[in-house]
Amino acid sequence: MRSTPLHPVARLPEEWSVSLAARGERSFTAKQVFQWIHRRGVLDPAAMTNLPARLREHLAAEGLGEVLTPERVHRSEDGTRKLLLRLRDGATIETVLLPSVSGPGSHAQLDADAAAADDEDDDAAAEADAAPRVRVTQCISTQVGCAMGCGFCASGVAGLKRHLGAEEIAGQVLLGRAMLEEGEELRNVVYMGMGEPLHNYEATARSLRLLTHPEGINLSTRRVTVSTSGLVPEIARLGADFGGQIALAISLHAADDETRSALMPINRKHPLDELLAALRAYPLPRRRRITIEYTLVAGQNDDPAEARRLAKLLRGLPVKINLIPMNPIEASSLGPPAQERVAAFQEVLTQAGYSCFVRRRRGDDVSAACGQLVLLGAKPKVRRALG
Known part of the structure; x- marks a missing residue:
């Protein structure tokens, strides 16, 4: 059982369908929301111009935005x-x-x-x-x-x-x-x-x-x-x-x-x-x-x-x-x-x-080559030759 709700960016269309249907939204709205996020790369609900204003406000309240x-x-x-x-x-x-x-x-x-x-x-x-x-x-x-x-x-x-x-x-x-x-x-x-x-x-x-x-x-x-x-x-x-x-x-x-x-x-x-x-x-x-x-x-x-x-x-x-x-x-x-x-x-x-x-x-x-990605500020612990 999931203890916390899925982040809006992590939801699949069928999950949007369930949550939006519970709010009385039309069935095609779930696909529109998913496409705004994952096809167009738009994470600001205010910019989702073909969605009703009440839904855009709801998405903002749910935390949809840049992750x-x-x-x-x-x-x-x-x-x-x-x-x-x-x-x-x-x-x-x-x-x-x-x-x-x-x-x-x-x-x-x-x-x-x-x-x-x-x-x-x-x-x-x-x-x-x-x-x-x-x-x-x-x-x-x-x-x-x-x-x-x-x-x-x-x-x-x-x-x-x-x-x-x-x-x-x-x-x-x-x-x-x-x-x-x-x-x-x-x-x-x-x-x-x-x-x-x-x-x-x-x-x-x-x-x-x-x-x-x-x-x-x-x-x-x-x-x-x-x-x-x-x-x-x-x-x-x-x-x-x-x-x-x-x-x-x-x-x-x-x-x-x-x-x-x-x-x-x-x-x-x-x-x-x-x-x-x-x-x-x-x-x-x-x-x-x-x-x-x-x-x-x-x-x-x-x-x-x-x-x-x-x-x-x-x-x-x-x-x-x-x-x-x-x-x-x-x-x-x-x-x-x-x-x-x-x-x-x-x-x-x-x-x-x-x-x-x-x-x-x-x-x-x-330092972008394989094996070189490192946490900012991490203190390296030197590893010696093996064997």
Whole structure:
């Protein structure tokens, strides 16, 4: 039983129907309200001009309004924008807009493209004839901080402060879309920002329904990726709730339990055999693949022998592998391997028959790259080399 009412931004059309019908409003009004919020991005009831004045007053009284505000925008030389957002309770989170030019003759790959790109793009033929445009992938957060404690990530340096509500998760996309520049379009959304999405399952699932609803932003499920460090029960739940339509990215980072447990404490609760069984059971549609995220940490998991173990571990799974040379963070003495080590690791996996990409670093100069999103004012606790 829900103890507090749903925030207006978090309500689905059928929930609006129930609440507005109880007030005697006409049946079509629920769709109008939802479209104002999620299709047009309007959160000020006074601006919802086709609604009766009494309803606009009611929506304002219910608290409909901005759920987060941009406090600072950091623009990278490569076009990446990291947004520092202030929530209503004063907490801060970060979201990142990653633009990439697409169209004829362009093969640019986003920082998050290897995870966000779908394997069966029905739009490919149409896009080949279209004029070049700037596609944007938005990386969004699901928690203030993070409880997972991974040794190479800045988001958890201060621990978990609180979960985000579905309105705050979806609100990042509403705001990000409003801040797009001329010629840009929001193409993909990746749940790879601050926090572990599946640790905040209810709000994450509701935000997915909001973002993909046909009366709202109407994002294709093929263009939404949820990343997880390996919460096995919630992986199964996500697969069941969405029929496997939501793209899945797994932060793996090691091919044996000892190394992975040292880098990622969650592995002690859900070791690799459990995680791999969950991936095999995930109801993935035909021609779709799971993205394996593998952060290469110098001296920890970057040996070619580890690549061979990884190739063996993943055999038989429909996967693509995204190698991420670790982005240095203040809270850790760990760092990335030399470029030659990265290339050697990739070569082993490519020769084993895997599609394997090396993630191009984006937004380093504004600390927007993978693993660098951190709470404002958090005091880092230095993490030493492992093992």
